[in-house]
Amino acid sequence: MAPDRPPQPPVSAGAVAAVPTPPLAGRLKGMLALLIVGAIVVLAYRQTSFDLEALFTGAADFWRFFGRLVPPFSEVGSDWGAYLPELVGPLIETLQIAYVGTFFGTLLAMPLIFLASANTANDPVTMWIARTLLTVLRSIPDLLWAAILVPILVVGPLPGALALTLFSIGILAKLGSETVESADPGPLEALRAAGAGRTATIVYAVVPQVAATMVSYILYVFEINVRASVIIGLVGAGGIGFTLQTRLNFFDYTGVGLIIVVIFAVVLIIDSISVWARSKLI
Amino acid sequence: MSDQSHARPLQIPRPPASQVRNRYALLGGAGLSVVLLVVVLITMNLPTWDRVMLGLRRTLPPLWRGFTNPDFELFPLAFNAMMETFYMAVIGTLLGGVLAFALSFLAARNLLGGTARAMPGKALLVAVRTFPEILLAIIFVAAAGPGPTAGIMAMGIHSIGFLGKIFSDVIEGIDPGPLEAINAAGGNQIQVFFFAVVPQVLPEFASNLLYRFEINLRAATILGLVGAGGIGGPLLQRLSFRRWDEISMILIVIIGFIIVVDAISSRVRRQLV
Numbered sequence: 001m002a003p004d005r006p007p008q009p010p011v012s013a014g015a016v017a018a019v020p021t022p023p024l025a026g027r028l029k030g031m032l033a034l035l036i037v038g039a040i041v042v043l044a045y046r047q048t049s050f051d052l053e054a055l056f057t058g059a060a061d062f063w064r065f066f067g068r069l070v071p072p073f074s075e076v077g078s079d080w081g082a083y084l085p086e087l088v089g090p091l092i093e094t095l096q097i098a099y100v101g102t103f104f105g106t107l108l109a110m111p112l113i114f115l116a117s118a119n120t121a122n123d124p125v126t127m128w129i130a131r132t133l134l135t136v137l138r139s140i141p142d143l144l145w146a147a148i149l150v151p152i153l154v155v156g157p158l159p160g161a162l163a164l165t166l167f168s169i170g171i172l173a174k175l176g177s178e179t180v181e182s183a184d185p186g187p188l189e190a191l192r193a194a195g196a197g198r199t200a201t202i203v204y205a206v207v208p209q210v211a212a213t214m215v216s217y218i219l220y221v222f223e224i225n226v227r228a229s230v231i232i233g234l235v236g237a238g239g240i241g242f243t244l245q246t247r248l249n250f251f252d253y254t255g256v257g258l259i260i261v262v263i264f265a266v267v268l269i270i271d272s273i274s275v276w277a278r279s280k281l282i
Numbered sequence: 283m284s285d286q287s288h289a290r291p292l293q294i295p296r297p298p299a300s301q302v303r304n305r306y307a308l309l310g311g312a313g314l315s316v317v318l319l320v321v322v323l324i325t326m327n328l329p330t331w332d333r334v335m336l337g338l339r340r341t342l343p344p345l346w347r348g349f350t351n352p353d354f355e356l357f358p359l360a361f362n363a364m365m366e367t368f369y370m371a372v373i374g375t376l377l378g379g380v381l382a383f384a385l386s387f388l389a390a391r392n393l394l395g396g397t398a399r400a401m402p403g404k405a406l407l408v409a410v411r412t413f414p415e416i417l418l419a420i421i422f423v424a425a426a427g428p429g430p431t432a433g434i435m436a437m438g439i440h441s442i443g444f445l446g447k448i449f450s451d452v453i454e455g456i457d458p459g460p461l462e463a464i465n466a467a468g469g470n471q472i473q474v475f476f477f478a479v480v481p482q483v484l485p486e487f488a489s490n491l492l493y494r495f496e497i498n499l500r501a502a503t504i505l506g507l508v509g510a511g512g513i514g515g516p517l518l519q520r521l522s523f524r525r526w527d528e529i530s531m532i533l534i535v536i537i538g539f540i541i542v543v544d545a546i547s548s549r550v551r552r553q554l555v
Contacts, residue, residue, distance in 0.1 A: 041376060044369035048430040048511070065425040096322045103319050139540040140533070143416065143504040147517070148533075151524050152341045154329040208301070211308055231416045235507060235518075238327075248420065260417055268412050 069257025080258050087240065087262055093157055094239035094266075097232070098225040100161040105168025105225075106218050112169065113176035114202055119188065120180060122198070130173075137170030142225075146232035160237030164225045171224065175217045176210070183209045216281045223274045230263045341524070348526020356528050359516065360535040366430060367512035368539070370505070371498040374434045378441025378498075379491050385442060386449030392456075403450070411443025415501055419510040430511030437498050437505070445494055452486040453479070489554040492547050499543055503536050 071080050112130050114120040121127035140148075145163035153159040187205035196204070233241025240263060247255040297305075389403030415436050422432035460478035469477065506514020513536060520528045 040372055044372040047366065047369045048373055048434060050373050050434050051431050065421070093327065096326045099318065099322050100326070103315065135541060136537055139500070139537045139544075141500045141504050143507060144514075144517075144536075147504075147507060147521055148529070151521060152337065152345065154333055154337050156329060157326055158328055158334070211304070215308075215311070227414055231414050234416065260421075263417065264413055267414070268409075271412060 068253040069260070071254050071257075080254065083255055083258055084262075087243065087259065090233075090240040090243045091262065091266065094229045094233075094241070095226065097157050097160040097164060097237075097239050098222060098229040100157075101164025101168055101225050101229070102218065102222045104161075104165040105172060105221065108165065109169045109172040109176060112173045113180055114206075116173060117177040117180040119183070119185065120198070120202055120206060134170055134173050134177075137166055138174060140167075142167040142228040143232055143235065146237040147235040150236040155236045155238075157238035160229060160232045160239060163232060163237060164228055167228070168221050168225060172217060172221050175220075176214060179210045179213045179217075180206055212281050216278045219274045219278050219281075223271055226270045227267055230267065344524065345526045348528075349530040351527055352531040352534055353525075353527040354531065356531045357535070360513065360532045363513040363516050363532075364503075364535050364539050367502045367506075367514075368499065368543070370430050370433050370512050371437065371495060371502040374437030374502065375441060375491060375495040375498050377434060377438030378445055378494065379487075381438065382442045382445035382449055383487070385446045386453060389446060389450040390453040392454050392458075400450070404447075407443050407446040407450070409443075410439065411447065413440065413443075415440040416505070416508060419505050419508050423509045428509035428511070433502060433505040433510030433512055436510060437501060440501075441494050441498060444497075445490060448490045449483070449487060452483050452490075456482045485554045489551045492551050492554075496544055496547050499540060503540075 112134065115122065115126055116130040116134060118127065121130075142163055145166050146160055149159035149163050153162065183206055187209070188201055191201045191205045229239050229241075231241045233239040233243065234245050236242065236245075240259060244256065244259045244263075247259060385403060385407065389400050389407055391397050391400045418439055419433055419436035422435045426432050426435070456479065460482065461474050464474045464478050502512045503517075504514050506512040506516070507518050509515065513532065517529065517532050520532065
């Protein structure tokens, strides 16, 4: 201890125990929130009759099922070496669907981004309409879009591409308008003060600020679309998911196993490329 | 100043070289993507225009009739199915949260002492995240039979990837001060964990759990398409019979429910962080 330190007053036992307590209102609010969440969880557990025990008692069945997916342990189904080349066609179709969906989704999202952002919107009414449209587009998952569009359009890649287009618009416009709204208002004001119109303001003041982020978001949406395009075939919207559905109907489990492995590999590869490219952008 | 402006009239400065380069890169990228689109559209197995128009002429009039007259008698059934979907998402998110909570400490660099030791955990999380949820659902339906349990398992397992990554990022970003303080005051590892780590990460964890719940609620609406419980099952039946008046009612319930839950959830999240 330093010798020049002034003598400390003796610490009483009472002072040590006086750890400050958080305010009562905050604690009550926290407890109430916990109570509500707990009630919902208990209700949900009972309503879904979720069976945690079955997972352990059924574990043997589960591993036996996995065994059936892999050729050496399974006598039924396709030979992996012979079946693999047949998957190339559906796989290319899958990537085509993802690309077309991303392209048209981006194209259609662009005007909506500027209509839905507070700092570039025309007027409050169109902004509200644009935002509502985007909320509805986003609240329907991609697979559901595909399931709705397959009976309307012909079975095949067309409804798949359209489903991904619609879903991409929703995500991209949401992410995009958040970026546009956080853009530096300086250049916008400068151009408006110099008498530039709305289009010129957007092109010269907003676009240069958000371009890099937008490209990164487009890549991100492409990632999402690749993931979606491998599965939308399950409802008849083309691609490798359609092949998967056929194999499932034939109980060709080794075929199903191979398709799952291939899908996993493709998604992993596209994801890593996209993540790498995005890290270079921003 | 005034001399100069007389000698040289006001000139807009040229944009810096990097900006010009970026502009060309952007235009080049856009051009390339259009070329690629043309190639893809030519090679793609698209139906003929006549075939599409024939299909549209056949489906659009009944579709319009159905969507303008939703079958309100189906509302109780649709709402109950949506509540089941909601409950599935609750348990699925909770399951994913618990599993991710345990795993996230095995993927946090600062707790394990080194990037190399966190690598296996991080790789596992990436693998889980990449595996499509609906494939998990197919596997669980085949192994455990159809029903909400299969869907909950699929959601729970898939959520680990996302939540585990976020959780471990949060843990890596905590302030080491409180940890050292409790250590210095003689606290053991368990006390450090409960009084220094947990209070710091709890709000972020709760907020991300809620965010994941929003995602899972959307996912849960489609899990029924492969027999894993929820509103997707009744919807798929009606889609195959093209009962548009009932389909539109179910869609209204799904969209309305999701918008309301999203609004509540994002409000709570703003309070948390």
